[in-house]
Amino acid sequence: xxxxxxxxxxxxxxxxxxxxxxxxxxxxxxxxxxxxxxxxxxxxxxxxxxxxxxxxxxxxxxxxxxxxxxxxxxxxxxxxxxxxxxxxxxxxxxxxxxxxxxxxxxxxxxxxxxxxxxxxxxxxxxxxxxxxxxxxxxxxxxxxxxxxxxxxxxxxxxxxxxxxxxxxxxxxxxxxxxxxxxxxxxxxxxxxxxxxxxxxxxxxxxxxxxxxxxxxxxxxxxxxxxxxxxxxxxxxxxxxxxxxxxxxxxxxxxxxxxxxxxxxxxxxxxxxxxxxxxxxxxxxxxxxxxxxxxxxxxxxxxxxxxxxxxxxxxxxxxxxxxxxxxxxxxxxxxxxxxxxxxxxxx
Numbered sequence: 617x618x619x620x621x622x623x624x625x626x627x628x629x630x631x632x633x634x635x636x637x638x639x640x641x642x643x644x645x646x647x648x649x650x651x652x653x654x655x656x657x658x659x660x661x662x663x664x665x666x667x668x669x670x671x672x673x674x675x676x677x678x679x680x681x682x683x684x685x686x687x688x689x690x691x692x693x694x695x696x697x698x699x700x701x702x703x704x705x706x707x708x709x710x711x712x713x714x715x716x717x718x719x720x721x722x723x724x725x726x727x728x729x730x731x732x733x734x735x736x737x738x739x740x741x742x743x744x745x746x747x748x749x750x751x752x753x754x755x756x757x758x759x760x761x762x763x764x765x766x767x768x769x770x771x772x773x774x775x776x777x778x779x780x781x782x783x784x785x786x787x788x789x790x791x792x793x794x795x796x797x798x799x800x801x802x803x804x805x806x807x808x809x810x811x812x813x814x815x816x817x818x819x820x821x822x823x824x825x826x827x828x829x830x831x832x833x834x835x836x837x838x839x840x841x842x843x844x845x846x847x848x849x850x851x852x853x854x855x856x857x858x859x860x861x862x863x864x865x866x867x868x869x870x871x872x873x874x875x876x877x878x879x880x881x882x883x884x885x886x887x888x889x890x891x892x893x894x895x896x897x898x899x900x901x902x903x904x905x906x907x908x909x910x911x912x913x914x915x916x917x918x919x920x921x922x923x924x925x926x927x928x929x930x931x932x933x934x935x936x937x938x939x940x941x942x943x944x945x946x947x948x949x950x951x952x953x954x955x956x957x958x959x960x961x962x
Contacts, residue, residue, distance in 0.1 A: 640691055641913050643671035647681025647698030648794050649843040650727055650863040651900050654934050655698055658922045661933070666921070668914030673698075677843045678794030685903060686711035695908045695915060699901045700727065700794030700863070708962045718906040719960045722919070722950050724928055726940035728864035728889040729799050729896040730876040734856035738780055740772075740877035744895060748807030749775045750784050751838055753831040762813045767833045780857075787841040787848045788861035795845075798898040799861055803879075805829040806895060849874055864889060865938025889940045900939070906957045919954045923947070 645655060652675040663670030676684065678699040685697035686707055703721065711719060731747065733740060749755050750772065754764040772779035789796040808829035809815040818825040832838045841848045845862040849870045852860045860874070864884050867876050876884035880895055888894035902922075909915045921927060928934050930941050942950065952958070 642669045643696065643912055643915055643918055644694045645671050645673040645696040645698065645902075646676045646684050646694045647674075647696075647902070648678045648700040648900070649675045649789070649845055650700040650795055650865070651698035651724070651902065653865060653937060654724065654900075654939055655902070655922075657934060657937055658918070658927055661927070662914070662918050662921045666914055666917050668917065671918060675843050677790065677792035678797065679792035680843075682707045682903075685905065686714055686716055689715040689717075689905065689907050691908065691911055693905075695905050695912055697903050699903065701797050701898065702901060703903060703960075703962075705962060708960075716905060716907075718957075720904040720906055720953055720958055721960045722902050722904065722923065722953060723942060723946070724900050724902065724922065724939065724950075725934070725942055726889055726897055727900050727938075728876075728884040728894050728940070729795060729802065729898065730862055730864055730867040730874075730884045731803070731859060731879065731896070732852065732862070732867055732874045732876045733859050734852045735873060735875050736856040737782075739875050740779060740859070742776060742779060742877055743810075743880050744803050744807035745810045746772075746776050746779065746807065748804045748810075748829070751786060751832055752804060752808070752828070753833045754828060756811055756814070764828065767835070767837070770837075782857040784837045785839065785855070785858045786837065786861065787839050787851055787858055789843065789845075790840045793843060795861065795863060799896070800830040800832070802896045802898065804832075863938075864940070868938040886940060897940075903960075904957075906959070909957070916954075920951075923951045923954050 652673060655673050659671040659673055662668065678701055681697035681699065682703065685694050687693050750769060752767060755767050757763040757765045758768070769775050769784060771781055771783055773781045788799070814825065814828060841851065845866045848860040848862050849866060852858055853873050867874060867884060882888045882894045884894055889897045904919065926932055928939060928941060928947065935941060
C-alpha cells in the first residue's frame with residue numbers, strides 16, 4: 617500500500633511538472649537593470665532567428681532577482697537571473713536550502729559605474745574619498761580626532777573646495793540594485809579606507825568597518841530613483857545641479873545629455889574600464905537554473921546566443937550597446953560553462 621501511495625505521489629509530481637512545462641513556453645528572466653538592456657537585445661535576436669518565443673525579461677535589480685531566482689526550483693520561478701555583481705554567499709545558501717542546487721554562473725563582460733551630471737553643468741573632477749564624504753551617513757569629524765559624526769556636508773564645495781558650490785543631491789539606485797552594492801564597495805569603501813584609522817578598523821571589527829563605509833545618508837542628499845536608470849538620466853537633464861549613479865552603458869547611450877565625472881584622473885570610457893584604470897568598474901553576470909533546461913524550450917539556445925562571438929565578442933552587437941568585453945580566453949571559458957552546464961560551487 618505504501619509503495620502504491622509513493623508511486624501515485626511521484627506520478628502526480630511528474631504530471632504537475634509536465635503541466636507547468638506545457639503552460640510556459642517562454643524563458644523567464646529577472647534581475648539587474650544594468651544587464652537588462654544587454655539581455656533584451658540578445659532576447660530579441662534569439663526570438664527572431666530561433667523559432668522560439670522571445671524571452672520575458674523583468675528589471676527587478678540584482679538583489680530582487682536573486683530573491684526570486686532562489687525562491688525555489690519550480691517552473692513558477694525564474695529560469696535565469698541577471699546580476700551586476702557576483703552572487704552573495706547568503707543568496708547561494710538560500711538557493712541551496714530551497715532546492716536550487718544546480719546553478720551555472722556566466723560572466724558576460726564588464727561595466728563602469730558612472731557618477732554623472734548634465735552637460736549643462738561643469739564636469740566634476742573628484743576622488744572616491746569625496747564621494748564617501750558626500751554620501752556616507754557618518755563621516756570623520758572635520759575638527760579632527762578619531763570620531764564619527766552625522767554627515768554635516770550640504771554642498772560639494774564643503775567636501776572639497778575645488779568642487780562647485782552645488783547642493784549635494786545624488787539620484788541613485790535602491791538597496792536591491794547591484795549598482796548600489798558595487799558603488800558602495802568600489803566607490804564609497806574605496807574612499808572610506810583612505811582614512812587611516814577607519815581602514816585599521818577592518819582587521820579589528822569588519823562588521824563595523826563595513827557599516828561605516830557602506831551606509832548611505834538618509835537626510836535627502838541621496839535620492840533613491842528606483843531601478844529605472846533612464847529615469848535618472850531624465851532627472852539630471854531637468855536638474856543640472858544634481859548628480860546620478862548608473863552604469864556606463866546608460867552614460868554612453870545618453871552622452872548627448874549627460875557626462876561622467878573624472879574619478880581620480882580617469883574618465884569612464886571603454887578603454888579605461890577594459891584596462892581597469894577607471895576605479896569604479898565591475899563584472900556583469902547571469903545565473904542559470906539548469907534544472908529548467910529540459911522543461912523550457914530554447915533555454916540552451918538562448919545561452920549559446922548570449923555567449924557567441926557575434927553577441928559578446930570584441931566586435932559583437934552587445935559592444936555597440938556599451939558592454940566591455942571579456943578577454944578571448946575568458947569568453948571561451950564561458951562558452952565551455954554553457955556547453956557543459958558547469959555547476960557553481962561556493
